[in-house]
Amino acid sequence: MKNKILILLLIMMPIALLVWFAYRAQTNEQLATQQQYQNLAYTQLKRVDDKIINYFQQLESTLTSERKSLDQALLNTEEYTKKIRQILKYSPYILNIYIADKDQNTIYPSMSQALSEKEQSFLSNIQVIIKNRSLFSQQDKTEQTSVKNAFKTMSRNVSEKKNIIQSQDTVSPVKSGWIAWYLDRNLHHLFWFKDAQQRLYLLSLDRVRILSELMVLLPESASVITPEKADSIALSSRRYNQSFKGVSIRLSNSNNELIYEWGDFPVTDNKSIDIMLSYPLSSWKLSWYAKHLSQPSFQQQWFLVMIAFLASFLMMIIFFLIYREYNRKIRQAQQRVNFVSQVSHELKTPLTNIRMYAELLETKIESLGYDNEEQEPSKEKIKSQHFLSVILNETLRLSRLIENVLSFSKVQKQSFKVNKTQSVIDDCIDSVLLSFMPVFKQKKLTVNFSKNAAKAVFFDAQLLEQILNNLLSNIDKYASQGGKIDILSHQMDNDVQIEIRDYGPGIAKKEQEKIFNPFYRSESKLTEGVSGTGIGLTISQQLATLHGGQLVYKEVSPGACFVIQLIASTKENR
Amino acid sequence: MKTQNSHKIFSLYSSRLIIGIALLITLGQNHVFAKTTQIKLSTNMATAVMEADKRQTAFLKVSLTGFDVDEQQDRIPANIAIVLDKSGSMSGQKIEFARQAAIHAISQLNQDDIVSVVTYDNQVQIIVPSTKVTNKARINRLINGIKASGNTALFAGVSKGAAELRKFLSQNQVNRVILLSDGLANVGPKSPSELGQLGASLSKEGISVTTIGLGLGYNEDLMTQLAGFSDGNHAFVEKPSDLVKIFQYEFGDVLSVVAQDVNIIIECDDNIRPIRVLGRAGDIIGNKVSVRMNQLYSGQEKFILLEVEVPEHKANTNVDIASVKIDYNNLYTHSRQKLNDSASVTFSTSKQEVEESIDAEVYESSVEQVANEYSKKAVELRDKGDISGARAILNKSADYLQSNATKLSSSVLKEQEMEARQDAQELDDSKNWLRTRKVLREKQYKRSKQQSY
Incomplete structure (x- = not known):
């Protein structure tokens, strides 16, 4: 019992370890995949962010060139004002312009001029910014500017609170930049620029326009792509959209309001990968929604895989055990045969001696009687003769057994040699029958022998004898109650056929195929209490095959019939 | 053929014109200048004779009428983006009629025109990317594939529609977004003022947005602001089955545009103070009033009504009120044209004279x-x-x-x-x-x- 538990432990421990390691590997891989996926998402989002940065850069150059037209006009002239209003009229980006000279005197919109309502409210709104000159000039003085994208927040105790975030785009000397500020909860942008005369230009941008252009910049959702549709969408944009397959991306502002959304994944929960946008849209957010994120991990799937793995592993163990058991039996039988064959070799010589001397003794006892000149053989003599015949019979049986075992092992080792000599089949059968006579007489078996093979042919008499011995001894063992044996020999050209039929219980149909298998003994009442090695019929068939023929079972009723077929030519040839 | 069509449509509408008399006069004058391809500008005071010795307000009307188009002339090609709301509330009859209306309207276009179809729910889809109207069957097939579901990203829809127009944007064609919505914008910017601002910005590029509100769920302020600041049309459609008709009217309008980018500058004389522009958005800076219109339609009168304050004057004096300068892009001559006009009043103590001078x-x-x-x-x-x-x-x-x-x-x-x-x-x-x-x-x-x- 202890051993069993130990073995079980020994088997289970490695499996458990294996499973554990596999699980660890799997989770690690899963984590790695997730990490990879996250990186992919970040890269994609970063790419979107880059697009937006790029947009602002382009916008910057557009604004700079739009502003340039002012340089052609003289300051404070009618034409200058006209130019400014022209810009305001046609630039889709610029809502208002503020210009101040280097001494911080307002050039435009100046109070001396007539102002529109729009200009007036703009002027009052940006007071907080233009008063804080550091927003534009600070970088000139502090050239090092270690903090890129520095945020400066200031608030005023005015009725409406304004937050101003300011940063610089380039390391000093800074000539232009963005100012993001909040007015009425909305993010507005100012673009400022300083020309060679240190004149400050402050352009107030149309935040709605910028929003609208950002949306145009971002991909739209692919509608159901029909074949006709596919041709009309530019390949590049399709490829671009490909990387967003199964994904939805949302752009939301600093108040966490959804601004724009694209993709084909229906956003339901709020699990997402987020990045904040770069300046000047910082505090805005891009969120990546995908199936991957909301799906429970693979652990459940993995569990199923493990169960399947374990089940197949158990099956393999069971199969292995059965296979090993079967092999063990075969090996055992073979070892038995090997052992017996070795022993048999050793037994053969003494047995021959025993038989020889027993036969000598038999003739001696016979002659002893005549020496006494008594007509009637004495009681002692009959008794002695009986004992002697038993010894002889058993010796014969033993030698047949040994012969079988030796032949079997020889055939197994393929070292059996057929030794053909010229002789008569019927004579050979007679001699075997003769040796069985005492036993048959004892069991009251009569033999009908129809001889039809009297021609001298070349064949292995010893081989045939062995086959006959096996068949006849089987009849002796299992079919003696039939009381009769029919033997029919037949010869035609090179073919010899011998039929041996008994009137015993016969062999059941399903057993008939197996009786020639080695070590098979039909399990029935028939074999009960009868000893046997289970190789008799096997070796007989093998021998017949070696002689170019066969041994088959022929169904008869009642009893059983075996047919030996051999090739025995009249000429000596191999 | 097309021009005949637009004429038919035009005569159909003319009966609906509010200012019937004005129209008659305009037509009469147009008959005289039948061959001219120039906007008709007329500047008139409501009262050409005003009461003397009295500070008072007066109305100045600057009226612009698009010239008639010769039947032989080809009409101006149009670049139209149809933006359809396909949110969940549009499902059923509404989307069905919307599809039908779009298809029907596009059937009036020919291969010189450009059309695109954009739909939006909580996201935007470009159903028909900006394309010449050569294969109507294909366009119709794509439109028929539109199904309703989801939210309302109106702002993004209009933005993308405008972007489709921008692909082939030209000042020598009519650029228009036609928006159909039945719901409140709830994704992206959603206030009327923000949409108005978008409209104003698009107008700077020569894009007008016509807004068609369907049913009772949309925000009329948002829709009128968007249309108003971009100088497009606006219509309230209660029954989806009326959509086809409205789309047809709208396309009739679009196809009859004769001038674009119309700037009107009214410069009041010293001492004359402009008070307000009625109906339209105008910038008043000092004594200068500037108003912009995106386009003028053939045979249609558009006007600016300015209320001014006139200081007291002695009887029998003649006072200049304002000079008017307009410039516009003539789509038929492909040139920028300028027109000038002015208005003046005389003062009188006779009430009868004042009464008689009234321009009805x-x-x-x-x-x-x-x-x-x-x-x-x-x-x-x-x-x-x-x-x-x-x-x-x-x-x-x-x-x-x-x-x-x-x-x-x-x-x-x-x-x-x-x-x-x-x-x-x-x-x-x-x-x-x-x-x-x-x-x-x-x-x-x-x-x-x-x-x-």
Whole structure:
């Protein structure tokens, strides 16, 4: 019992370890995949962010060139004002312009001029910014500017609170930049620029326009792509959209309001990968929604895989055990045969001696009687003769057994040699029958022998004898109650056929195929209490095959019939 | 063939024009200048003779009428983006009629025109990317694939529609977004002022947005602001089955544009103070008023009504009120054209003389616009819950309309008076207010912009 538990432990421990390691590997891989996926998402989002940065850069150059037209006009002239209003009229980006000279005197919109309502409210709104000159000039003085994208927040105790975030785009000397500020909860942008005369230009941008252009910049959702549709969408944009397959991306502002959304994944929960946008849209957010994120991990799937793995592993163990058991039996039988064959070799010589001397003794006892000149053989003599015949019979049986075992092992080792000599089949059968006579007489078996093979042919008499011995001894063992044996020999050209039929219980149909298998003994009442090695019929068939023929079972009723077929030519040839 | 069509459509609408007399005169004049391809500009005071020795306000009307198009002439190609709301609320009959209306409207276009179809729910899809109208069957197939579901990303939809126009943007064609929506914008910017700002920005590029509100779920302020700042049309469609008709009107309008990028600058003389521009958005800087229109349609009159303050003057003096300068892009001559005009008044002590000098047409327009402003004010008050205040204003407006209708014996003003009285009654009906407000906004919009349908 202890051993069993130990073995079980020994088997289970490695499996458990294996499973554990596999699980660890799997989770690690899963984590790695997730990490990879996250990186992919970040890269994609970063790419979107880059697009937006790029947009602002382009916008910057557009604004700079739009502003340039002012340089052609003289300051404070009618034409200058006209130019400014022209810009305001046609630039889709610029809502208002503020210009101040280097001494911080307002050039435009100046109070001396007539102002529109729009200009007036703009002027009052940006007071907080233009008063804080550091927003534009600070970088000139502090050239090092270690903090890129520095945020400066200031608030005023005015009725409406304004937050101003300011940063610089380039390391000093800074000539232009963005100012993001909040007015009425909305993010507005100012673009400022300083020309060679240190004149400050402050352009107030149309935040709605910028929003609208950002949306145009971002991909739209692919509608159901029909074949006709596919041709009309530019390949590049399709490829671009490909990387967003199964994904939805949302752009939301600093108040966490959804601004724009694209993709084909229906956003339901709020699990997402987020990045904040770069300046000047910082505090805005891009969120990546995908199936991957909301799906429970693979652990459940993995569990199923493990169960399947374990089940197949158990099956393999069971199969292995059965296979090993079967092999063990075969090996055992073979070892038995090997052992017996070795022993048999050793037994053969003494047995021959025993038989020889027993036969000598038999003739001696016979002659002893005549020496006494008594007509009637004495009681002692009959008794002695009986004992002697038993010894002889058993010796014969033993030698047949040994012969079988030796032949079997020889055939197994393929070292059996057929030794053909010229002789008569019927004579050979007679001699075997003769040796069985005492036993048959004892069991009251009569033999009908129809001889039809009297021609001298070349064949292995010893081989045939062995086959006959096996068949006849089987009849002796299992079919003696039939009381009769029919033997029919037949010869035609090179073919010899011998039929041996008994009137015993016969062999059941399903057993008939197996009786020639080695070590098979039909399990029935028939074999009960009868000893046997289970190789008799096997070796007989093998021998017949070696002689170019066969041994088959022929169904008869009642009893059983075996047919030996051999090739025995009249000429000596191999 | 196409021009014939647009003529038919035009004559159909002409009966609907509010300013019937104005139209007759315009047509008459157009007959004389049948071959000219120039905008007709006329500047008139409501009262050419004013009371002397009295500080008073007066109305100046600057009227612009698009020239008739010769039947032999090819019409101006159009670049149209149809933006359709396909949110969940559009499902069923609405989307069906919307598809049908779009397909029907596109059938009026030919291969010189460009069309794109954009739909939006909570996301935007480009159904037909900007394309020449060569394969109508294919376009129709794509439109028929539109199914309704989801939210309303109106701002993004219009933005993408405009982007489709931008692909082939040209000042020598009509660039228009036609937006159909039945719901409130709830993804992206959603306030009327933000959408108005978008409209104003698009207008700078020569893009107009026409907004068609379907059913009772949309925000009429948002829709009228978007249309108003971009100088497009606006319509309230209660029954989806009317969509086909409205789309047809709209396309008729689009295909009859003769001039674009129209700048009107009214420079008042010293001592004449401009007070307000009625109906339209105008910039008043000092004594200078500038108004911009995106386009003028063939045979249609659009006008600017300016209220000015005139200081007292002695009798029998002639005073210049303002000079008017307009410039516009003539789509038929492909050139920028300029026109000048001016207006002046004389002063008299004779009341009769003043009465006789009244320009009935201009006066009528002024009364109409003033009453229209009252109507807008009434809606504002009603929104604040001040029903009685709103009613008082509408009744005041109706009385004002009534007295002037008799004075001018104007059926148009009489009709408007009846409307005002009915509106005053309907203010109470809170169940129907949703609908009434949309009707009011539509009427106000059409009066302000002299919309043809």
